[in-house]
Amino acid sequence: MSRFWIDKISGLKPYVPGEQPTSDSLIKLNTNEHALPPAESVLAALRSASGEALRRYPDPTASALRSAISAAESVPPDQIFVGNGSDEVLAHLWFALLKGRRVQTLDTTYGFYPVWAGLYDAVLTEVPVLEDFSVDVDTLKNDDAAIVLANPNAPTGRALTRDDIALLADSNSDRLVVVDEAYFGFGAETAVPLIADHDNLIVTRSLSKSHALAGMRVGYAIAQPDLIEGLIRVKDSFNSYPLDALAQAAAAAAIQDTQWLENASREVREVREVMSAGLRAIGFEVLPSQANFIFTEHQSLAGRQIFDALRARDILVRRWDKERIENWLRISVGTMAQAEQLLVVMREIVSAETG
């Protein structure tokens, strides 16, 4: 606390990201990083960009990256905004489009939403998800408040269909619908094709999960040009060049490598099924996931107990001290070898505690 802080600062409740241990001996399944390393094409792009040109400022409009996204998503470049991870994209979005306004989200979703609401004085309503963590779209329809949805949702992994999103966007065309597709690429439908017909829809993406580039901090938004221009105006009033030259080069190469995305996504989905089936076989409920993680609860063991037992055996997963989900664990989909190791350890834990 300093006498120089503006009043608001003491009251902020910053987001706390998952632990990033420096030890390599851990099996790290706590922050939904991709199981695979980035594409070789990305590493090649980085090698060729890591030279003398770094003395120059990067392109403030990231035009090569936006062109790559334009081609991959079949949307014009003026419908694309890029930023330092989808977190920065969403922060600017909360400022430009939600500051001081009423906003709906879910009671079980990405923990950064209430933080941005607090930073930018939005009035947040958290609508409860159903008992099985699914979302009843009918209860969300026809409201005047803007709505922010993670799809697939985190930490549940459950996804709405494109038709669900269309229903929301159509239910009130003066209502802004924000769809956070950070977990795009692992099976869920994207809302991007709806943008051409919906000027009240904005979709955000991250390269952290789908493209195995959490280390490079690149995200983007897709919407009609006037919404994108609002984001650009805030960004250009904040920091002209949030994406460094290497992040731009890596992200453009990653987006262009559609074959890598397809193969990597298939591999994640295969491991996800093995993990889910293996856990179900020893008494876990596992929600159907369309993300690169699963959300799971054991029928008789407490979440805290399993979390600690895994940690003692060098496996790190994520858990929240939040009443509704305190018994649940979010486990990232690792490699097949990590999934098998997880299952071996889980069987030991379950038989030791229940047997």
Place this chain on the structure above:
Amino acid sequence: MSRFWIDKISGLKPYVPGEQPTSDSLIKLNTNEHALPPAESVLAALRSASGEALRRYPDPTASALRSAISAAESVPPDQIFVGNGSDEVLAHLWFALLKGRRVQTLDTTYGFYPVWAGLYDAVLTEVPVLEDFSVDVDTLKNDDAAIVLANPNAPTGRALTRDDIALLADSNSDRLVVVDEAYFGFGAETAVPLIADHDNLIVTRSLSKSHALAGMRVGYAIAQPDLIEGLIRVKDSFNSYPLDALAQAAAAAAIQDTQWLENASREVREVREVMSAGLRAIGFEVLPSQANFIFTEHQSLAGRQIFDALRARDILVRRWDKERIENWLRISVGTMAQAEQLLVVMREIVSAETG
């Protein structure tokens, strides 16, 4: 304009950075990039960091980078805040410490200050610099408003001494003094040693100029821990990881390579003297600069005319349509070869127009 923009967005006047032409045939002296490429130690650090680990999130606290800064600046790590360029550091600083408050700056200084003031509703007073673009510290003393100074100042290149800064900070200990040392490393005194005794002082730095890393977007702030904590609270409510893994690795290597900084700084100062002397010899007034650029006006030719003539000969410099400085050019210090080429062309322009 979109019906979804909050009211403020239409009124923002975003910062416009200097042009970043893609052509390599230009001599680019318009955005104060370093004349030299980054240190070989930086490129080596990038090569070793550009691998599979990029699938992982970077360290949200950038602890290795902050340790490197701590060693180089002789301040504890809890007095260091890092961000995506000093622009992001300053943006968070305007939010955490200046939002809604009265702030003094100069009428001729970095053009981003009024933009942040507008974004964060600060009430800005622009104090005129003297006729020769120097600053009368006495006129700035004893005010209650916070003060933000670029030192050396841009676009003038003139610097205040450490004693000047101490005088300001001592004149009212309840007044926040922000010293933006983006152009540190080219001869000016730093205010960092004053921080131990001044809890109302905060110094920001950039690696874009001094360390030839404009392409990597790294900056930092140094202040006593309670001011730093205010910045951390805003950053962690905005974007947990604004520095990607490669930016952290490059910046840490750059900061550690103190020998490179010393040599590169000497080379810039040598070229700066050659440029300045050569221009003075053909009728230019050149302000004494402690930055990696000079600010200059010709005794008989208009700034616009020289700017256009240089542009026609593939030399890009910076100029503003702002009454007080409309006749002045800001010219980055390039390599010795670029300086010689600039002088050849300037002599042609001056003799064609005045002869």
